[in-house]
Amino acid sequence: MKLDPSFIWTAFVKLLSAVPTTLFITFVSVLGGLILGTAIALCRIYRVPVLGPISTGYVAFIRGTPMITHLFLVYFGLPAVVDGLSASLGWSFRSVSIPYIAFALVAFTITASAYMSEVVRSGLLAVNRGQLEAAHSIGMTTPQALRRIVFPQAFAAALPNLSNSFIGMLHGSTLAFTVSVVEINAKAQIVASTNWKFFEAYLAAAVIFWGLTVLIERLAGALEKRINVYNRGGVA
Amino acid sequence: MPGAKFDLAYVFDYFPKLLSTLNVTLTIVGLSIVLGLGVGFLVALPRLYKVPVLKRVSEVYVSFFRGTPILIQLFLIYYGLPEILKLANVDVTRTPVLVFVVLTYSLHAGAFMSEMIRAGVAAVDRGQVEAAYSVGMTGPQAFVRIVLPQALAISLPVFANLVIATLKDTSLAFSLGVMEMTGKAQTLITVGQHFVEAYLVLAIIYFVISFALERLFRLLERRLLRHEKTENADRKRFGRRGSPSLRGLLAESASLPKGGSGL
Numbered sequence: 001m002k003l004d005p006s007f008i009w010t011a012f013v014k015l016l017s018a019v020p021t022t023l024f025i026t027f028v029s030v031l032g033g034l035i036l037g038t039a040i041a042l043c044r045i046y047r048v049p050v051l052g053p054i055s056t057g058y059v060a061f062i063r064g065t066p067m068i069t070h071l072f073l074v075y076f077g078l079p080a081v082v083d084g085l086s087a088s089l090g091w092s093f094r095s096v097s098i099p100y101i102a103f104a105l106v107a108f109t110i111t112a113s114a115y116m117s118e119v120v121r122s123g124l125l126a127v128n129r130g131q132l133e134a135a136h137s138i139g140m141t142t143p144q145a146l147r148r149i150v151f152p153q154a155f156a157a158a159l160p161n162l163s164n165s166f167i168g169m170l171h172g173s174t175l176a177f178t179v180s181v182v183e184i185n186a187k188a189q190i191v192a193s194t195n196w197k198f199f200e201a202y203l204a205a206a207v208i209f210w211g212l213t214v215l216i217e218r219l220a221g222a223l224e225k226r227i228n229v230y231n232r233g234g235v236a
Numbered sequence: 237m238p239g240a241k242f243d244l245a246y247v248f249d250y251f252p253k254l255l256s257t258l259n260v261t262l263t264i265v266g267l268s269i270v271l272g273l274g275v276g277f278l279v280a281l282p283r284l285y286k287v288p289v290l291k292r293v294s295e296v297y298v299s300f301f302r303g304t305p306i307l308i309q310l311f312l313i314y315y316g317l318p319e320i321l322k323l324a325n326v327d328v329t330r331t332p333v334l335v336f337v338v339l340t341y342s343l344h345a346g347a348f349m350s351e352m353i354r355a356g357v358a359a360v361d362r363g364q365v366e367a368a369y370s371v372g373m374t375g376p377q378a379f380v381r382i383v384l385p386q387a388l389a390i391s392l393p394v395f396a397n398l399v400i401a402t403l404k405d406t407s408l409a410f411s412l413g414v415m416e417m418t419g420k421a422q423t424l425i426t427v428g429q430h431f432v433e434a435y436l437v438l439a440i441i442y443f444v445i446s447f448a449l450e451r452l453f454r455l456l457e458r459r460l461l462r463h464e465k466t467e468n469a470d471r472k473r474f475g476r477r478g479s480p481s482l483r484g485l486l487a488e489s490a491s492l493p494k495g496g497s498g499l
Contacts, residue, residue, distance in 0.1 A: 003319055064400075064443040064450075066407035068418065069435050076431030080242070171305035175408075185307055198315035206304045206312055213303035 033112025062114035123158025163220030276349025356391030
């Protein structure tokens with residue numbers, strides 16, 4: 001087996017067809033995680049009676065276990081729950097008709113929600129309390145103050161963490177190959193084993209991921225610069 | 237795909253079986269953290285001291301290992317390293333898989349470690365080094381006695397995160413056929429078809445270890461940072477803490493040290 005540089009390019013082109021799947025998984029899980037995570041973060045910050053402690057435990061548990069165990073627990077546990085539910089409610093829906101990618105999306109959303117809640121929480125805590133008080137003092141209601149005053153500033157403060165988590169989820173999406181979703185890693189495995197050129201195929205996959213990561217970093221950097229315009233300090 | 241019916245007895249049955257492979261997981265974590273620290277130092281030094289060409293090399297190294305998924309790196313090194321070594325007439329076909337796994341995790345951790353070291357050293361106030369020089373310390377003395385202890389304390393939380401992240405990443409080593417905890421869980425499943433039980437036990441074990449590690453590091457951190465004054469900087473942050481009472485504010489300001497030169 002000899003190193004075949006030209007096959008790296010062949011593999012690269014073949015792998016490009018799997019990029020949308022990877023990006024889809026990443027975007028959906030980050031977006032879902034952000035929504036869920038914001039709810040969790042608010043529950044914790046406002047110390048909502050029952051939900052607050054539950055959220056704390058949830059975040060600790062999810063962050064303390066590997067992403068792959070979430071995926072496997074959802075993949076093997078969810079069908080039983082769905083089947084039990086539809087049997088007791090008399091639906092004709094069966095878990096066999098759930099596409100594989102749905103399990104990945106659900107599992108990764110759960111993973112992302114825990115990490116995102118920490119991102120959102122740290123962002124919210126970085127906003128000075130006086131901002132909320134000032135908003136109240138000019139007559140805004142709390143939801144108004146949150147939406148107009150606190151969230152924009154929290155977003156700016158959380159952006160670096162957000163892009164980190166986003167990259168983390170991009171890298172984590174490679175795990176979807178274990179539940180037969182054909183994303184970049186699975187495609188690399190297919191290309192590698194059909195041509196018996198493992199090194200070249202994975203090298204191409206690595207290059208794609210590297211490129212995507214650098215792209216996300218750059219975009220986040222540019223966005224950060226733009227969003228922090230208000231925050232330049234000084235007197236001018 | 238649907239496995240056997242959920243049976244709590246299996247949860248207890250699987251605990252000792254999975255724990256028996258805990259040492260493999262911890263070996264991978266321990267070795268790759270230690271080796272990763274070494275790699276991290278080597279990679280960080282050219283960037284700290286701005287060595288012309290090496291600086292660029294370590295930048296690319298860090299960017300690559302932080303910019304690609306660990307799973308891809310595992311496969312890349314597992315399949316790629318033997319071929320590269322074959323060019324140098326070194327035969328590694330009989331090397332155990334564990335070596336490749338530890339190597340990958342070390343290189344991966346090394347990239348993050350170098351960033352941690354860089355951030356830690358940068359966070360130490362420049363005046364500290366200058367003060368050390370002014371009392372007559374040499375460069376290495378100032379680094380070892382003044383900068384390093386402070387940098388260590390500052391980067392400890394990052395280090396803790398890295399250790400825990402590595403622990404969780406070791407769950408991917410099964411994809412190369414290493415018999416660590418996740419691999420063991422999968423073999424248990426092929427025997428008994430009790431998917432949920434096995435993964436539940438797996439999750440619980442990982443959680444307990446990472447929780448314990450977190451606590452341990454927090455204790456250590458408190459000990460290392462005992463020279464710092466406790467600042468309640470988050471007191472005035474967003475969040476509902478009840479309206480501050482005048483009495484509370486007075487008590488607080490009374491306990492604060494007075495301004496001035498402190499003489």
